[in-house]
Amino acid sequence: MKLRFAPSPTGYLHVGNARQAVANFLYARRNGGKFLLRIDDTDVARSKPEYEEGIRKDLTWLGLTWDEEARQTERLDRYAEVIEKLKASGRLYPCFESEEELKAKREMRIRAGKPPIYDRAMLKLTPEQRERAEANGKVPYWRFKLTDGSRKWQDLVMGDCSVKLTAISDPVLVRADGTILYTLASVIDDLDMDITHIVRGEDHVTNTGVQIDIADALGAKANHFTFAHLPLLLDSDGGKLSKRLDSLGLRSLRHDGVEPMTIISYLSRVGTSEDPYVMTMDEAIAGYNLANVSKSAARFDMTQLLALNRKALHSLTFDQVKDQLPKEATEDFWNAVRGNVDLAAEIPHWWEVTHGEIVPPSQPEDREFLQLALNTLPEEPWDEGTWKKWTTALKEQSGRKGKALFMPLRLALTGEDNGPELHVLLGLMGHERTTSRLRDAILA
Numbered sequence: 554m555k556l557r558f559a560p561s562p563t564g565y566l567h568v569g570n571a572r573q574a575v576a577n578f579l580y581a582r583r584n585g586g587k588f589l590l591r592i593d594d595t596d597v598a599r600s601k602p603e604y605e606e607g608i609r610k611d612l613t614w615l616g617l618t619w620d621e622e623a624r625q626t627e628r629l630d631r632y633a634e635v636i637e638k639l640k641a642s643g644r645l646y647p648c649f650e651s652e653e654e655l656k657a658k659r660e661m662r663i664r665a666g667k668p669p670i671y672d673r674a675m676l677k678l679t680p681e682q683r684e685r686a687e688a689n690g691k692v693p694y695w696r697f698k699l700t701d702g703s704r705k706w707q708d709l710v711m712g713d714c715s716v717k718l719t720a721i722s723d724p725v726l727v728r729a730d731g732t733i734l735y736t737l738a739s740v741i742d743d744l745d746m747d748i749t750h751i752v753r754g755e756d757h758v759t760n761t762g763v764q765i766d767i768a769d770a771l772g773a774k775a776n777h778f779t780f781a782h783l784p785l786l787l788d789s790d791g792g793k794l795s796k797r798l799d800s801l802g803l804r805s806l807r808h809d810g811v812e813p814m815t816i817i818s819y820l821s822r823v824g825t826s827e828d829p830y831v832m833t834m835d836e837a838i839a840g841y842n843l844a845n846v847s848k849s850a851a852r853f854d855m856t857q858l859l860a861l862n863r864k865a866l867h868s869l870t871f872d873q874v875k876d877q878l879p880k881e882a883t884e885d886f887w888n889a890v891r892g893n894v895d896l897a898a899e900i901p902h903w904w905e906v907t908h909g910e911i912v913p914p915s916q917p918e919d920r921e922f923l924q925l926a927l928n929t930l931p932e933e934p935w936d937e938g939t940w941k942k943w944t945t946a947l948k949e950q951s952g953r954k955g956k957a958l959f960m961p962l963r964l965a966l967t968g969e970d971n972g973p974e975l976h977v978l979l980g981l982m983g984h985e986r987t988t989s990r991l992r993d994a995i996l997a
């Protein structure tokens with residue numbers, strides 16, 4: 554068994570692309586198969602080395618490893634060979650119509666109530682007509698003659714699938730400048746590289762019908778590949794994700810401090826009936842099952858991802874998280890804040906709270922209470938009982954309790970209306986910082 558993830562380096566990966574990478578990887582590993590990374594860079598105008606580098610970096614960060622890799626632009630000689638064969642067999646046929654001519658034809662067909670598919674006029678071109686066109690300086694591009702019928706397959710996610718080839722225009726597979734299109738290059742690669750399972754987005758269903766036809770023309774046996782088309786992942790408003798717009802990009806999730814295993818766990822369960830929980834990679838592999846993937850589009854739920862990430866961060870030990878913490882951070886600090894952050898990007902703020910500077914918000918109606926808090930703050934040395942001693946005294950002298958007692962203190966000491974336990978933070982902040990913060994809050 555061998556699977557592949559074949560992104561085009563035309564942008565940075567978003568969570569939708571990542572869903573496919575994760576599905577291919579987990580499925581391959583679950584079944585003892587191989588996993589190949591193939592960079593589909595035949596679209597030279599849009600492909601960029603920095604995107605390719607970005608893709609590798611994001612996949613590596615996620616913890617996905619691949620056994621082989623390939624790049625389409627390194628296989629151009631092989632493609633040329635196959636293209637010649639398809640031309641010789643007549644399956645690739647030369648076309649000379651311009652964009653404008655094709656547009657006019659499409660409009661005519663629509664007016665005549667016919668589907669706007671290519672009429673195969675160029676199939677009837679005589680050798681003389683072709684010579685004349687070339688003598689006039691026209692260079693052909695090449696279409697693939699689809700068979701007249703439907704291509705069917707049993708999809709691991711979508712079930713029975715069928716694509717009616719008579720309802721599709723013969724696809725252009727070679728441009729006038731001789732460059733190959735993705736649709737053909739990808740079939741040649743999948744055959745040459747012994748890919749057995751093609752797991753990709755639902756946007757490829759029509760391509761699959763065409764590609765089965767191409768694979769057949771290249772001599773592949775029936776049902777050579779097993780297909781699984783996973784529904785697209787939409788943003789929370791149901792909108793399309795786009796590599797070009799960098800929407801929900803892996804890079805930005807990484808920079809915000811989402812843990813890679815949060816993403817793997819989430820993506821392995823999104824669009825299934827099973828709830829995600831924070832898994833190890835081994836658990837994700839062992840529990841992955843394409844049969845659980847729903848046929849309908851799934852929405853990416855940031856709130857759910859953050860809740861999962863909070864749990865993932867909570868479970869990290871000081872040693873595991875050290876690299877993401879401020880340089881001087883201690884284990885006590887991590888233990889105090891670890892249950893209260895959704896994103897690692899929030900950690901520096903808590904470091905400022907316990908060891909740096911913050912500007913407390915103004916609480917004019919609580920100034921007197923804060924002054925009382927300052928007056929009753931126990932002198933050093935502090936110990937485990939200091940918080941209790943302080944708040945008991947404060948409670949007695951102010952007559953406050955519950956939220957009225959704790960919220961002004963929390964706001965004055967941390968600048969936030971929620972966060973780690975105050976008694977733990979107090980110990981980390983120390984007497985001097987606590988005093989000056991209360992003073993600042995009184996003056997704010």
Ligand SMILES: Nc1ncnc2c1ncn2[C@@H]1O[C@H](COP(=O)(O)OP(=O)(O)OP(=O)(O)O)[C@@H](O)[C@H]1O
Binds near residue numbers: 572753754787794796
């Ligand atoms: N929103 C999405 N949800 C799930 N899978 C997706 C989504 N968008 C793309 N994919 C899948 O990601 C894989 C990588 O494809 P590709 O690199 O062509 O991405 P793309 O986002 O479609 O790129 P482009 O915008 O350049 O066409 C394919 O399997 C494709 O089906």
